[in-house]
Amino acid sequence: MPLLEQGRLVADAFVAIADDARLPDGAPALVSLARLQAEATALLARNAQLGVLLPNDTDPSALAPFLHRLSLVALRFPKHRDGRAFTQARALREHHGFAGEIRATGHVLPDQHAFLLRCGFSTVEVAESADLAAWQRGLHAIPIAYQPAVAGDATPLGLLRRHVAVG
Amino acid sequence: MSGPAKARPATQPVAITANDLADGRVVWLAADGGWTRNLAAARIFAPEEAAHALAQGQAAERARRVVGAYAVEVELLAGVPRPLRFRERLRATGPSVDAIPRPALPIAV
Amino acid sequence: MDQHAAIPPHARTYRYDAVDRDFLAARIAEFRDQVQRRLAGELTEDEFKPLRLMNGLYLQLHAYMLRVAIPYGVLDSRQLRQLAFIARRFDRGFGHFTTRQNIQFNWTKLEDAPDMLAALAEVDMHAIQTSGNCIRNVTTDEFAGAAADELVDPRVYAEILRQWSTLHPEFSYLPRKFKIAITGAPHDRVAAKVHDIGVIAKRNAEGAIGFEVWVGGGLGRTPVVGTLIHDFVPEAELLAYLEAVLRVYNVLGQRDNIYKARIKILVRDLGDEFRDLVEAEFAAMPRGRYRLDPEVVQAIAAHFAPPAFATLVDDPPALRRARAEDRRFAAWCATSTHPHRTPGYASVVISLKPIGGIPGDASAEQMEAVADLADRFSFGEIRVSHVQNLVLPHVRQEDLPALHAALDAHGLATPNVGLVTDIIACPGMDYCALATARSIPVAQRISERFADLDRQLDIGTLHVNISGCINACGHHHVGHIGLLGVDKRGEEVYQITLGGSATNDAAIGELIGPAFSYDAVVDAVETLVRTYVAHRTQGELFKDTYRRIGPAPFKEALYAPA
Structure with missing residues (x-):
């Protein structure tokens, strides 16, 4: 499916691998948390990038032992109103210092685009039929923010934010 | 929550109601297939026609003329329909309280 | 324009x-x-x-x-x-x-x-976040910046919370709506303990500002008084601490059942563990990023600097004379003014509860009249109270007679603030699509029943709150007498709860017995008031009498065969 980074289409290097499927040699693979936990030694020893899909009812600290070897954490929105993944992304950045790709998957709306990035997501997986112009607009529709962003100061500053020391 | 009558087979005559898309006012499906603000002018369907009647209302909803069509059970008093549930009687007649009604002013210059 | x-x-x-x-x-x-x-x-x-x-x-x-x-x-x-x-x-x-x-x-x-x-x-207003599963309008004390008993001006922090919660990227898709109230006075006028978060600003022994944080209060289907989870969050940590609370809620709040999705259910289910989770999040988060710097507070506080008050004395002779000459004015002064921190000033409550009127409604003419009077008498400021009245926060006491006369000319001088006819009522089934019964006409009929001012003054402070459905927008659970209108086989009936309180001794009223019909409910309220008056001790409020003597006398008066 199309993958957006800062509103631009980018290539998705990762291949999602079913739990019972063989891992491809030397290619970036996206696996489930269950598989990562079951086959950690083998998976972490591979000479290729590794990503994991974290269920949205699981505390990101479950990934702590593996994060140094992970290039991608995919978080899932079962429906757009279910905002748990926003907090998971924050936790990955703030508590675990994860610097790799955090990807939004599932049911997300263009209206949520800017919020996703401010909470630490770096990419969004959108439907094949997605209106990319709408996703672009969603990124820039609101010109201000009143809260500090995980992503730093690339976005314009809000009133309160103007004065708040950057942590 | 009260809300519209639960979806169960009608046992009494029904009228089809909704809210007008543009101004939100209560409207009733009329005999000519249009929508009227006056319950007395609504078409009354026999209980066994209720499902078919509601489908008409929902078609209008899809055509973006009204919002939230549903069937309301009524009794006929001397030929005049009166909803069985209090909530629907209130919808038909408007608020029961006298709320300083006055017409909106003409467009401001 | x-x-x-x-x-x-x-x-x-x-x-x-x-x-x-x-x-x-x-x-x-x-x-x-x-x-x-x-x-x-x-x-x-x-x-x-x-x-x-x-x-x-x-x-x-x-x-x-x-x-x-x-x-x-x-x-x-x-x-x-x-x-x-x-x-x-x-x-x-x-x-x-x-x-x-x-x-x-x-x-x-x-x-x-x-x-x-x-x-x-x-005019810098909007309707954003007045719906949806986000942080709603933050509410505060209608006497903020004026009240004699105020320790900290809560408007400063309410504005900070307003900015912080506006389009919050992480908390716009919460399990359910989220309501925050903040006060800075020891007397809770914001119902802090029945909010998702209630914040009570205070000062410690060194004079530093900090906040009590109450969590998980609420009304609706599952009414509950909140839990104190922090006694003194330092000013600089306010946003960080609230972020921590919201994060725990966002992750763990129920999302599969709308009736169990508010934070109060999570707090109830987790007990002490809720606080532990908040503390763990608070300890782990990069607090510098969420730090509320003193310079921000100062910049916001500058917006709320006190207006240029004159040097005046309390209770000037002209005011005393006017009270002595006009009983109605004296009653209005007694019920509708609130002590101001500045000598010679008072805060004035404008009752939007005329006898037989619709609680909280104001006509365009009345709004314009209040705006004009605010310019004339109160530095152009108006407040809206959570009991659905308006307030002119800073009025010279010597101006009270003139203000009263002007309000009276617009039907805005009903001297019933805090009395039995100062009823809280939601729109109910006359307007609301969720309602199961009407609220407004019940309020109107109670108001007409108790219209006599002498009788109202004799009854004294008494809070009657009416909701037209279980969602409790009319705060019926925390009324001294609470009425909840429900649908019984297509007709309206009213359940009665007694002994509720929205203030420091917050309590959820108890259901007294079977519901009353629309026609019978006003008589029932009358019976309850008579029972209270017969049993109360000097100066005792309804809720306190109820707590002292229990439900039995009220039950007997209501339900005993005639």
Whole structure:
């Protein structure tokens, strides 16, 4: 499916691998948390990038032992109103210092685009039929923010934010 | 929550109601297939026609003329329909309280 | 619209800058486009509904309803005049002030809604976050910045919380709506303990400002008094601590059952563990990023600097004379003024509860009159209280007779603030699509029953709260006498709860027995009041009498065979 980074289409290097499927040699693979936990030694020893899909009812600290070897954490929105993944992304950045790709998957709306990035997501997986112009607009529709962003100061500053020391 | 009558087979005559898309006012499906603000002018369907009647209302909803069509059970008093549930009687007649009604002013210059 | 002059120069309200205004303009343009697409048939109701709700537009029984946020209940005269203009131009000439310090316009047309929002934006107002599973309008003490007993001005922190919660990227898709109240006085006038979060600002022995944080209070289907989870969050950590609370809720709050999705259920289910989780999150988060710097507080506080009060004395001779000469004025002074911290001043409550009127409703003429009186007597400032009255916060005591006469001319001097006819009531089934029974006509009939002023004064302080459904917008659980209208086989009946309180001794009222019909409920209230008066000790409030003697005498009076 199309993958957006800062509103631009980018290539998705990762291949999602079913739990019972063989891992491809030397290619970036996206696996489930269950598989990562079951086959950690083998998976972490591979000479290729590794990503994991974290269920949205699981505390990101479950990934702590593996994060140094992970290039991608995919978080899932079962429906757009279910905002748990926003907090998971924050936790990955703030508590675990994860610097790799955090990807939004599932049911997300263009209206949520800017919020996703401010909470630490770096990419969004959108439907094949997605209106990319709408996703672009969603990124820039609101010109201000009143809260500090995980992503730093690339976005314009809000009133309160103007004065708040950057942590 | 009260809300519209639960979806169960009608046992009494029904009228089809909704809210007008543009101004939100209560409207009733009329005999000519249009929508009227006056319950007395609504078409009354026999209980066994209720499902078919509601489908008409929902078609209008899809055509973006009204919002939230549903069937309301009524009794006929001397030929005049009166909803069985209090909530629907209130919808038909408007608020029961006298709320300083006055017409909106003409467009401001 | 030339009548909307500049912001009254003395009014202490938060002033928008160009950035805020650009944001509102962008939001309105976006919504105007969405409305046009809906009317043109390009959007279905399913697609459009969340978009209109994000802009405060509900579809009620008889029309659309626009709910406008009044941030922490603070208005300047220019804004109130604009609300009057909107009421007259787009509604039927009135508006309804709510228990969340907001205003609702009951007769909105979809096609007018973008113009209404544009008119609001002209005076720095909007309807954002008055719906949806986000942090709603933060409420505070209607006497903020004026009350004699105030320790910390809560407007400063309410404004900080308003900014922090506006379009919060992490907390706009919570399990359920989220309501925060903040006060800075030892006497809780904001119902802090029945909010999702109640914040009570205070000072420690060194004079530093900090906050008690109460979590998980609420009314509705599962009424519960909140839990104190922190006794003193330092000022600099306020946002960090609230972030921590919201994070725990966002992750763990129930999302599969709308009736169990509020934070109160999570707090109840987790018990002490809830606090531990918040503390763990708070300890782990990068606090520098969420630190509330003193310079921010100062910059915001500058908006709320005290106006230029004159040097006056309390209870001037002219006021004493007027009270002695006019019993009605004296009663109004006794019920409708609140002690001000500055000598010679008072805060004045304007009752929106005329006998037989609709609680919280004000006509456009009344709004304009109040705006004019605010300019004349109160530095151009007005407050909305959570009991659905208006307040002029800073009035010279020597001006009280003139103000009273002016209010009286507009039907705004009913001397019943805090009395049995100062009833809280939600719109109920007369307007609300969720309601199961009417509230307004019940309030009107109770008000007419107790119209006699001497009798009201004899009964004294008594809070009657009425809700038209279990969602409890009329705060019935925390009324001394609470009425809840429910649907029984298609007809309205009213359950009665007794002994509730919304203040420091917050308590949920207890159901007294079987419900009463619409026709019988006013007699039931009368019986309860008579029973209270017969049993009370000197100066004892209804809720305290109820707690002392228990339900039995009330039950017997209500249900014993005649």
